Structures are given as C-alpha cells and as structure tokens.
Amino acid sequence: MDKDTREMEIVKKNTRLQISGNLLVRNTLFNLVGQVAPLLVGVITIPFVVRGLGTERFGLLSLAWVVLGYFTIFDLGLGRATTKFVAEALGKGETDQVPHLVWTSVTIQAILGILGATVLVGVTPFLVGRILKIPPALVNEAKVTFYLLSLSVPVVLVSTSFRGVLEAAQRFDLVNAVKIPISGLTFLLPLVGLFLGFRLPGIVALILAARMGALMAFFAMDLRVIPHLKKYANSFALFPSLFSFGGWVTISSIIGPIFTYLERFLIASFLSVGILTFYAVPYDIISRVVIIPTSMFMVLFPTFSHVVSVNYKAARELFARPFTYLLFVMVPILIVGVVFADEILKLWLGSEFSQKSTTVFQVLTIVFFFHAFAYLPFAAIQGAGRPDLKAKLDLLMLPIFVGLCWWLIPELGLLGVALAKLLVTLIDLLCLSWMAKRLFGFSIKEMLGERVEKALVMAISFTLVALSFRRILLKPTMVDIIVIGAFVFAYLFMFVKTVMDDKDKATIRNVLKSFLLRRT
Template structure:
C-alpha cells in the first residue's frame, strides 16, 4: 500500500501522519533538487548575460533572442504528448504496471520520431522567410538570422525524440537526474558561448555550442531513465493505436495550452521585431528573462506538483490536492516576493549597473510592471495549473490561455505602435492576471468543490501583508540617499531584503507542520557538516 488513511467522524478521509510526513519529505527533497538547478541557472544568467549583451550589441542580441523565441514555436508539433506521457507513466507507475509503462513509452517515442520530421521542415520554412520576421533589418543581420535558425532548428528536430525521456524522468520524480541534465546543458551553453565571444566568434558558432549543450543534456536524461526503469523495453510491437488515441485525447487540451503559452511568452518578441528594430526585442526580453530566471524556481515546483497530483488521484487521495495546491502557491508567491519588492525600488539602478544606461532607459520601466503581474499570474498560480493537468481537468484552462494569447497578440499589434514597450508590458501583464491569476484559480476551486475567495486569500494575503514593511524600509533607505549606484549597495540591499522578508514569512506564511519538516531537514543535513568540521579540526 502506497499510503494509509483514516476516516474522521464527519466522513472526511485524510492521510495518516506518517504517510503525510513521508510525502512531505519526498516532495521537499524533489523541490530542493529543482531549486539547485534554478540557482545555477540564475548565477549563470547574472554572470554571463551582461557579457553576451555587450559583446553582441543591441541588434545582434535582439536577433539571438528572436531566434530562440521562434524555436519554441516548434513545440507546436508536440501536440501535448510530453504532458500526456508524464501523466500516463506516473499513473501506471503508481499502479505498479511496468508493461503498461513500456506501452506508453514505446507509443510516445514512435510519435516523437515522426514529429521530428515536422520540426526539420518548419525550421527550413522559417529560415526561408527571414524578411517577414525582420522586415527592418539589414542583409547581414538577415543572413545571420537564417543561418542560426537552420543550425539550431534542424538540431532541435533531430533531438526531439531524446527530449521525450525528460518527461519520463518527470513521471518517475527523478528530479536529481533532471537537474543534472539541465545543469549540463546550461554549463556547456553558457561557458561555450562566452568563450566563443571572447575569441571573436559570432552567432553561428554560438548556435553550434547551444546544440551541443542540448545534446549532452538529452543523452544524460536517456541514460538516467534507463537506470531508473530497468524493465524498459522499446518494441515496435508495443506501439498501440488505441493508447495513442487515448493519449491524444488527454494531450489535445495540453496542446492548446502549450500553443497558447508559446504565443504568450514568445509572441511579444516576434511582434516587436515586426514593428520595431531587433534592438527592441532585446530591451523587452532582458527584464522578461531576468524575471524568468527568478520565477523558474516556482515553475520547477509545478513540475513536481503535476506528477504528485496524478499519483494522488490514482491512489484516491483527492482530498489532499486542494490544501497542497493552495499552500504551494502561497510558498511560491512567498519565495518570489522579495525579488518583486527589490525590483520595484531598485530595478532600474540594477539594470544600469548590470548591463548599461541604454538598457536602464529602455528596459528599466518594464521591470515593475512585469514583476507584479508575474507574481500574481505565475508565481502565485502556477501550481494550480499543474494540479489541473494532474487531474486531467485542464481543458477549460487551455481555452482560457488561448483567449489570453489571441487577445494579447491583437492588443500588442494595436498598442505597440502608439505606446511602445511600456504599453506592451501593461497589455501582457493585465491579461495574464485576469486569466492565469484569477480564471485558473477559479477553475481549480471548481474542480475541487472549494471556495474561490478562500483559495485566493489563502495564497496571496499573508505574502502581501508581510511585504509591506519590507517595501516601506527599502523606500526609506532610497529616500535617505542610497540610490543603488554601486555593486556593494545593490548586493547589500538585495541580501537585506531577502533576509528580512524570509525571516518574517517563516512565521507568517509557512504552516507549523512545514516549519517542522524544514527544521528537521536542516538538522539532518547540518549534522554531517558539523562532524566533518570537527574531524577536520
């Protein structure tokens, strides 16, 4: 038996304390592995990004950003199968049916191999129409754009079947292996690109290094899953048309959501490049990516949520899904809040010192808008979307994302020529709060038959109340003359913001049970360090 449960006097089924403790410990460990990868990504982004921007210049950095935004559109051909694989593999793993797991993997891999051909064709088409994506660029920039699309797009297509195994690792909750795969990709890509720029190479050579990094990460994922599932047997005879149809039925809603997310995240740079020069793509994408580095810790928790919810539902533990989702959303908002407070006050000085006055002028005003809307729409609700995926109740969420993406594209086309990047940031941000911040929360509550107001207040009220004294302190410090003009000031204020907010939120936002889990984990892992220090002494 995976879990034990008992029924209270009012008929409510709840998990017994030992099972809850085991799940909390396993869940917490998985999140820590994900955060390790995120921390490395943040460090790499902070150190390498300004170097790449300065070496490439505004126009070529904009082209670099645009190419990888367009590459994301190739996931159109996934049709939601990666999400379906995670759901089905996690389900059959929980039911201890390895033969069914093999059928899912063989069928999904067969589909992925076919999709790889579509990837290749789409890359060639995109490269041939560079004048559409960069109507105001010169011939040199267009040639570099075409070459970079061909190099990366063709390689992405060829490696698409290998990426399939990352979804399998997700289903098996092997986040240590996923982190190793991700970190290998990051290190090869970032160190390689920086080295190439140092020795005078350009965008095409950087594209080759990115491809090599992606290949290394995918190979690690394949071997890691093989070690996690020794019963793996890939057979063409195991490919099931009926299973593919069932996975397609689940995946089609994920497909709509995935395509909508692509339009939401990658649509703005494409539209900006159509109306403005490539430099404006970089101005928009820099603060977007800075926040993406920070919020990635939140989305990584969501990956853990999805497979856990699928497992809980398979074993009849639906009662625990609501509380888990609400608390995880609160914790993610809590984790992200210090970054929002800091960027509201010192965002523009940070960009000026980190990148350049040019980017401070064009990107700085976007940071407060993006930070607040990302907090509400992404950090505070990402786990709700993951829970809906895990329960296979994400069809309406997918439609909502589609409406948001279409409205965003139309809004950007109307707003951008008149109100510039600030208008674009407001358009994207307001729509995201209405859809992913409120509508997704309502869908989650409807699926679980719980109170919408209770859910939303349980997520946001405590983190926001905790942030106000910290925000007031930073504003007072800035008014006193500390403007964030030096690195010691910027780093010191960031550390101060985090320490004060997290110290307060440990008591205001974290439940007593989870405080105990965290303290037990710290005590357990601190003891070996103390013994090592004593032995060294």
C-alpha cells in the same frame, strides 16, 4: 521470486511517491539549480564565443541554440503527455502499462522528428539562399550547419519522452544530473571547438553529440527506475489519448510566447522601436523570476497526475504548502522590485532607463508576482487531465489583451502595456483558480490551507509597510536600504515562526541538510 517479479518490486520501490514538503522543496531546488546553472555558464562564456566566432557565425550559432532548446514546442505536447500518463499509471499501480505508454510516445516522437528533419533538410537551401541574409563566404558553412541541425530534431524530441518518465517518477535528481551538464556543454563546447580550430559545423556537431549522449543517459536512467522498459511495447490504441492531451498543451505552449511577441509589436507600431527598448529590457529582467514557479510546476504537475488518479482529496496538500512557500519567496522579491526599481535600473543601465522604465518595472514586478501563483492551479488542471481548460482560456484572453493594449497604449504609453498585462494576469489567475476549485470540489480555504489568513495578512502588511516607507524616500541612502532589508528579514523570520508549521520547518532543515551533504 522470478525475474519479472523482482523487476516489478524495483519499479514499485523507485516510483513510490509520498506527498510531502520534502519532496516538493527538494525537487523544486533541483529544478531551480538546473535552470540557473546553465544561465551562469552562458553569461560567462558567450562573450568569448562571440569574439571567437565573429558576429555572423555567432548569429548562426544562436539559431542552432534555438532549434536545440526550443524545438520541443513542436513535439505536439507529447513530452508532457508522457509525464502525465506515466505518473497516472504509477499512481494507480498499473506499472505494466508504463512500457506501452513510453514506447508509444517515443515511436511517435521519432516519426515526428524524422519528418521534421526531412522538412528542415528540404528548406535549408531556401532558408540560406533567400530568407537569411548570410554573407556569400558563409553560405556553404551555413548549409552544412543546418543539415547537422536536422539530425538533432529527432534526438531532441525523443529525449523529451524519456525525460518525462523520470519526471513522472519524481526523479528530478536524475533529470538534472543530465540536464545541468548537457545544458552547460551547449555553451562550453563552442569554446572547445574554437580551441581545436573547428568551424561552425564542427562546433554544432560537438553539441549534437552531447545531445545524443543526453538521450542515452535519460534512457539508461529510465531503465534503472523502470526495468520493464527494456522490452519494446507500443500500443496504437494509446495514440488518441496522447495526441488529445498533447494537442491542448501545444496550444498553450504556442500562445504563451505570442503574448510577449505581440505586445512588443504593438509597442513598436503605436510608439516606436526605440521606445520598445525601455519596455523589453525591464521585462526581460523581472521575467527571470518565473524560474521559481516553473521549477515548482515541473514537480507539481506529475505529482497531481499521480495523486488524482487515486484520490482527489489527497491533492489538497498540494495546493496549500506550495502556496505558502511561494508567499515566503515571492513577497521579498515584490518588495525589492517595487521599492528599488529606480536604483536597479540606474545602476545597471543608467539614468535614462531609470527615468523612463521605473514605473513599468514596478508594474511588471507586480505582474510576475501574481503570475507565479497561477502555476499552482495550472499544474492541478493539467495534472487532472484537463489541459483544454487552460488552452481555451488562453485563446479567450489573447484578443482581450490586444484590445486592452489597443486602448491603453495611445493613452498611457509603455505603462498602458504593463497595466494591460497586469489585468490579463489577474483574470488568468482568478479563472484558473476557479477552474481548479470546481474541478477538485475544494473550498478556497481547503485549497490554500488553514493558515492562509495568517499568511496573507502577514504578506500584505509587510508589503504595505515597506512600500509606504519607500514613498517618503527621495534618494535612498545606505541606511534606508538597511531598513528595507530589515523589513524583508523580519518578514522571513516572522513567516517561519508564525505561519510555517513543524512539518514545514522540518522540511527546510532536511532539504538544506541534504543539499549540504551532497556538496561535501
């Protein structure tokens, strides 16, 4: 067996994909840990960094974090396009096409990164001198910081393409083996820099070095999974496909944050900036639950891309099991969020927030409950190569949302915004589900599985019983909290016993055993 044949066998072995609950749950848990762990590091370290740097320098550091963390929005969707087309090639067995796809994407990302870095260098004097209100003593330090940040742009963009290869091959263990420490270092390195006596440019240089290390780590792991990548091989013929897919992804990526920023602007305009706080804070609390469906989406998107390239019918299980797992996880969150909204706000933020934000918190809990399920058809649509459908829907829903806010805010205040968000979320979920149904040719029962009726009846029944019990409570006591907790536990127990099949139960046991063994 010659060298090329051996490498091809390695590729097939490393990228062989089995559609299973084990794969879905294990990789989703990897992604969940990858999102939660850095947040916890940030919660612990940020107070010390603020005290050590001071408010002005910390403000500049926060801008650096924005550039490092969110600049991938401006990669024209090429990171996700890489994941899509590499997964599709692996699904078809066309492993010889993978190097062409990856190196073409990397080349484009490097060019875009260099252009972005050049623009950032060019506008830095204007940003520091005119736009940002920086104390005179920090102007030179701020300029050096932004010049260093310009070097990070190509590093961040190229990293998304190399990371996309691992995602396409379902190697989320490797993705998070890099992501978790690097994201944690983003918060830890400022403390290291302060201990060493560095100023802000030195701290940013440390973070940049860590990001360069991440890029090299992703590339090294890519070579482990697909040895053929050692040979540089781009193809200009792939540019149109990558840009077409990535362009539509970019539209959706941009419109999403616009919804959030626009609703806050409308609240400040119709009501007041002070009132905005009573919406923004509960929103920021409950919106954290999206890390659950987004962790699942990161797994489902390349899986759909892999599967639909071979057989649309094989994608059926990718709807049913994730839907079951989301019901299992999200219903308890819905119950706790709606039943104990008042107590959560009162304990954390005080009685004023509980009086003004409880109803908003409850409606937003329902919003994000339904929003979680929209990630399933969203992953299917993008995995099937139709990101334009979601982008066009977003473009349509944006003016509808503005119109609803314009009508409801003067009538209902903050509750009007939350209700507008709920209506738009429900329409989005229904439209995406309909699109996926038409695209794949499945019936609703085929998409959601044979157990869908039993799962929905159980979820709705337990939710209604819990909410009805809450309505008779004036001030929940410890006994009442225990009773609601018992409802939640009963729901989880009955769901496992009556809805989940033997395959689901085996998946849970295997994944838990795997994670426990990794910790020992």
